[in-house]
Structures are given as structure tokens and as C-alpha cells.
Amino acid sequence: MRTMTPTESAYIGGIIDGEGCIEFKWANRIRRDRKGTPTYRTLIVRLEVPQVDKRLIDYLMEITKEGTRDIKRYPKHPTHQDQHRWRVGYHGVYRVLKQVYPYLIVKKEKAKQVINHYDKKFKKKTFGKGGFGAK
Numbered sequence: 001m002r003t004m005t006p007t008e009s010a011y012i013g014g015i016i017d018g019e020g021c022i023e024f025k026w027a028n029r030i031r032r033d034r035k036g037t038p039t040y041r042t043l044i045v046r047l048e049v050p051q052v053d054k055r056l057i058d059y060l061m062e063i064t065k066e067g068t069r070d071i072k073r074y075p076k077h078p079t080h081q082d083q084h085r086w087r088v089g090y091h092g093v094y095r096v097l098k099q100v101y102p103y104l105i106v107k108k109e110k111a112k113q114v115i116n117h118y119d120k121k122f123k124k125k126t127f128g129k130g131g132f133g134a135k
Contacts, residue, residue: 001095002065012063012096013103015056020049022093022110024117045114047088047096052081066092094118 001024016022023046028039047067051057057069074080078082088096097104097111104111 001092002063004063004099008063009099010103012060013100015049015060016047016100016106017106019051020047020107022107022114024099024110024114043117045090045093045117047093048134049084049086050083052083054084057084057086064088064096066096084106091118 002122023044026041029040030037037097042123047056049060050072054069061067061069070085070087072083072085074082093114097114101108101111101115107109
């Protein structure tokens with residue numbers, strides 16, 4: 001993770017607001033490899049920005065030092081361009097959103113949910129049951 005300048009945070013916040021997708025939801029997953037195929041709840045936290053120009057994806061990865069890239073190809077549609085996607089998951093989403101949150105407009109509420117979830121999780125983990133400094 002890299003600390004972004006306010007200008008970089010504002011620019012990336014604008015990209016996320018305009019082109020990005022923030023996913024924060026609980027989903028039921030089925031374990032088919034277990035006896036009785038039990039279901040369990042899992043949290044999905046993801047940030048994704050699709051773009052046909054790979055230079056923007058390179059920029060996002062360089063500035064944030066987070067996430068991965070993949071390419072969606074359209075072999076059956078010759079008029080479609082390849083789509084490059086920057087994807088960040090879980091703690092990486094939290095680290096990016098903490099820096100760009102003040103500049104978000106459209107996706108501010110969803111970003112707030114992610115930040116609140118991880119703030120609570122990290123506070124609980126840091127201080128433990130007995131509080132800070134408990135013996």
C-alpha cells in the first residue's frame with residue numbers, strides 16, 4: 001500500500017465513482033465437497049474498474065500498489081475491444097477507499113459500509129476482549 005497525494009486520491013476517487021464498482025455483500029455459499037452440502041455465509045468485498053485503455057489500469061496499479069489486472073476478451077465480437085479490469089479485494093479495498101473516501105460522491109455510501117466493517121474488525125482485533133493493555 002502506498003499513501004496517495006490528495007490529487008491522486010481525488011483522481012482515483014473520480015475514476016471509481018464514474019467507472020468503478022464496489023461490491024460489499026454477504027452471500028450463502030454451498031460446500032458440495034462436504035457431507036450434506038452445508039451452506040455458510042461469506043462476505044464478498046471487491047472493487048473493480050473496467051477500461052479498454054490499459055494505461056489507466058497501469059496507472060491505478062502503480063499509484064495504489066494494490067490489486068490485480070485481468071483482460072476480458074470478446075473473440076466472437078470483432079467490433080468489441082478487449083476490456084482491461086483492475087480488481088482489488090477485501091483489505092486492499094479498505095486501504096484504497098480510506099484514502100479516496102472524501103472525494104467520492106456516487107459510491108460514497110457503499111464505501112462507508114466497507115470502511116465501517118473493517119474499522120470495527122480491526123478495532124476488535126487490535127484491542128482484544130480485555131481492551132487495550134489488558135492482562
